Amino acid sequence: MYTYTDFDERFVRNRVAEFRAQVARRIAGHLTEDEFKPLRLMNGLYLQLHAYMLRVAIPYGTLNAAQMRQLAMIADRWDRGYGHFTTRQNIQFNWPELRDVPDMLDALADVGMHAIQTSGNTIRNVTADHFAGAAADEIEDPRPYAELLRQWSTDHPEFQFLPRKFKIAVTGSPNDRAVTRAHDIGLRMVRDASGAPGFEVIVGGGLGRTPMVGKVLNPFLPREDLLPYVEAIVSVYNLLGRRDNKYKARIKITVHEHGIDEIRRLVNERFEQIRPTIPPIDPEYFAQIEQSFALPVFRAAPVDGYEATRAADPAFRAWTDTNLAPHRAEGHAIVSISLKSHGATPGDATSEQMRIMAKLAERYGHDELRISHEQNVILPHVHKSDLPAIYAQLRAAGLATANIGLVSDIIACPGMDYCALATARSIPVAQEIAMRFDELKLEHEIGPLKIKISGCINACGHHHVGHIGILGLDRAGVENYQITLGGDGTETTVIGERAGPGFSADEIVPAVERLVLGYLDLREAPDETFIEAYRRLGAAPFKAFLYPQEAKANAA
Amino acid sequence: MTRDFTPKVVTASALLEGDAVWLTEDDRWTRNMAEAELIEDEAHGDIRLLFAQSQSETVVGAYLADAKAGEAGPEPIHFREAFRTRGPSNYRHGKQEAGPNF
Ligand code: SF4
Numbered sequence: 001m002y003t004y005t006d007f008d009e010r011f012v013r014n015r016v017a018e019f020r021a022q023v024a025r026r027i028a029g030h031l032t033e034d035e036f037k038p039l040r041l042m043n044g045l046y047l048q049l050h051a052y053m054l055r056v057a058i059p060y061g062t063l064n065a066a067q068m069r070q071l072a073m074i075a076d077r078w079d080r081g082y083g084h085f086t087t088r089q090n091i092q093f094n095w096p097e098l099r100d101v102p103d104m105l106d107a108l109a110d111v112g113m114h115a116i117q118t119s120g121n122t123i124r125n126v127t128a129d130h131f132a133g134a135a136a137d138e139i140e141d142p143r144p145y146a147e148l149l150r151q152w153s154t155d156h157p158e159f160q161f162l163p164r165k166f167k168i169a170v171t172g173s174p175n176d177r178a179v180t181r182a183h184d185i186g187l188r189m190v191r192d193a194s195g196a197p198g199f200e201v202i203v204g205g206g207l208g209r210t211p212m213v214g215k216v217l218n219p220f221l222p223r224e225d226l227l228p229y230v231e232a233i234v235s236v237y238n239l240l241g242r243r244d245n246k247y248k249a250r251i252k253i254t255v256h257e258h259g260i261d262e263i264r265r266l267v268n269e270r271f272e273q274i275r276p277t278i279p280p281i282d283p284e285y286f287a288q289i290e291q292s293f294a295l296p297v298f299r300a301a302p303v304d305g306y307e308a309t310r311a312a313d314p315a316f317r318a319w320t321d322t323n324l325a326p327h328r329a330e331g332h333a334i335v336s337i338s339l340k341s342h343g344a345t346p347g348d349a350t351s352e353q354m355r356i357m358a359k360l361a362e363r364y365g366h367d368e369l370r371i372s373h374e375q376n377v378i379l380p381h382v383h384k385s386d387l388p389a390i391y392a393q394l395r396a397a398g399l400a401t402a403n404i405g406l407v408s409d410i411i412a413c414p415g416m417d418y419c420a421l422a423t424a425r426s427i428p429v430a431q432e433i434a435m436r437f438d439e440l441k442l443e444h445e446i447g448p449l450k451i452k453i454s455g456c457i458n459a460c461g462h463h464h465v466g467h468i469g470i471l472g473l474d475r476a477g478v479e480n481y482q483i484t485l486g487g488d489g490t491e492t493t494v495i496g497e498r499a500g501p502g503f504s505a506d507e508i509v510p511a512v513e514r515l516v517l518g519y520l521d522l523r524e525a526p527d528e529t530f531i532e533a534y535r536r537l538g539a540a541p542f543k544a545f546l547y548p549q550e551a552k553a554n555a556a
Numbered sequence: 557m558t559r560d561f562t563p564k565v566v567t568a569s570a571l572l573e574g575d576a577v578w579l580t581e582d583d584r585w586t587r588n589m590a591e592a593e594l595i596e597d598e599a600h601g602d603i604r605l606l607f608a609q610s611q612s613e614t615v616v617g618a619y620l621a622d623a624k625a626g627e628a629g630p631e632p633i634h635f636r637e638a639f640r641t642r643g644p645s646n647y648r649h650g651k652q653e654a655g656p657n658f
Contacts, residue, residue, distance in 0.1 A: 029613040052574040417644035
């Protein structure tokens with residue numbers, strides 16, 4: 001794992017000291033809120049509905065046990081004993097007091113973390129495939145490149161005041177788990193004809209008010225050109241992006257208005273111009289970065305115990321069926337720890353749970369943890385013989401829910417329970433759907449299904465790319481929920497289609513239930529998933545489940 | 557009293573804690589909305605808002621929110637404002653922790 005150099009350390013410490021002075025001046029009345037607000041946002045401090053919120057970056061979703069423990073300590077000491085993991089692989093603390101924030105930032109710096117550029121019109125935390133470095137289907141670990149991008153983008157003098165925020169996602173695998181097509185820039189590792197790895201560069205994707213699937217700007221970018229090329233894209237956007245209208249300021253609109261061919265022409269022109277001025281990455285330096293992500297030494301050991309426990313314990317078996325993913329090394333698995341126990345807040349972990357996950361990572365997982373954009377925690381490198389012990393400890397901590405990828409593994413943004421921008425709540429809807437399907441005991445029979453909920457049009461809950469998306473709105477002073485169908489956030493990204501009129505808070509869970517139970521009747525075979533059935537049949541039969549009255553009226 | 561004016565309260569976030577506060581008739585900031593001043597006149601509302609906005613050392617982001625007269629004092633109309641008097645619905649954190657009213 002990458003550890004801070006002296007340069008990184010000094011930069012972050014200086015920033016904390018600077019912010020400490022700014023907070024003091026604000027409290028003493030020497031700074032107005034108008035003066036202070038951009039300063040606190042630069043340091044990840046938001047003001048929400050009930051309190052301040054500190055958003056901490058977890059670069060490319062990777063952290064070690066010491067960092068996780070420190071997050072737990074911060075949650076206990078300055079917050080309410082828990083943290084909320086987000087769809088951007090960040091963690092948010094919902095209850096800090098203004099006076100304490102500089103101390104929290106210092107505590108983060110102690111373990112090489114910070115909250116810089118988690119807000120504002122800058123390049124945000126670079127996200128990555130949460131299975132990076134472990135996945136069986138991976139071409140190469142994308143994190144050394146993500147780290148390079150982190151270093152390049154942090155405090156980049158030209159890109160602190162972009163037209164709008166800017167999000168980059170990277171994956172090293174053809175199976176896209178990083179939603180690269182819904183980012184301002186998506187980087188997907190591919191091989192050229194000779195087998196050399198490079199990046200497919202996707203630009204102009206994004207959700208929010210105007211959802212768009214990213215377009216391929218360059219089908220194959222050699223790896224060594226990554227920084228000058230990305231610099232060229234952001235610099236073209238910086239000039240061309242609209243500053244007159246907040247809703248038209250993201251690069252997706254720039255691409256839409258100018259066309260991908262014109263953007264490509266401008267980027268290439270800029271690239272040729274700046275490439276000679278940007279020194280190529282020192283191979284020795286890059287090798288050092290790569291070294292910090294080197295694979296651990298995997299042990300060869302028998303997996304008989306694992307198989308025996310699987311055969312003997314149905315609960316363990318169910319958990320291994322849903323929560324494990326194929327690992328690149330023989331005898332190993334990737335473990336997804338669900339932060340979605342039925343009825344809990346998606347993405348929340350208590351400090352106690354954080355400590356247990358840290359301990360498990362240390363003891364069994366080569367000191368590595370990942371945060372997924374689906375708001376779960378990953379132990380990327382686990383030997384299968386350790387799984388029974390891991391499972392037992394997770395279970396004791398309420399962390400062994402066997403539901404990864406199932407109906408209750410719901411993404412939900414904080415919504416109006418916390419977020420000042422929200423138009424409705426999303427957490428209670430997620431909680432109720434999960435509880436309802438748990439009660440029906442149908443979750444495993446239903447199989448893979450992605451429900452994603454956002455509390456406003458900004459779409460932090462990725463509802464557009466949910467198989468079932470739910471968007472909370474305010475309709476004449478009442479919470480109202482709109483359903484979209486058929487969205488997909490993988491390499492075959494599709495923006496979901498709006499099903500029809502919204503549902504009230506009382507109606508939304510029964511509507512989802514009708515939809516999912518209806519699917520069970522429609523599927524050709526138990527292994528035809530919801531999204532496959534939807535693609536085969538189209539929206540009509542699903543809409544009929546949502547709006548039975550109308551379906552009846554039409555039939556009459 | 558102006559016609560067609562929905563009564564208002566002045567509300568904001570406390571500078572240090574960041575939680576919801578409401579302006580009282582005697583220029584205090586209260587954490588109990590029922591103690592707030594119910595403003596029934598538009599021009600008076602503007603004056604009170606200006607006063608609130610001058611309190612930058614105590615509060616952040618003051619605005620006028622629709623309210624109605626209740627038994628104990630002003631009550632919220634919009635659900636967002638109702639949540640602000642309580643706290644989140646997933647944990648008993650925020651104002652609801654203290655009050656027996658919730
Ligand atoms: S989608 Fe809207 S409500 Fe949800 S976190 Fe984002 S801005 Fe807030």
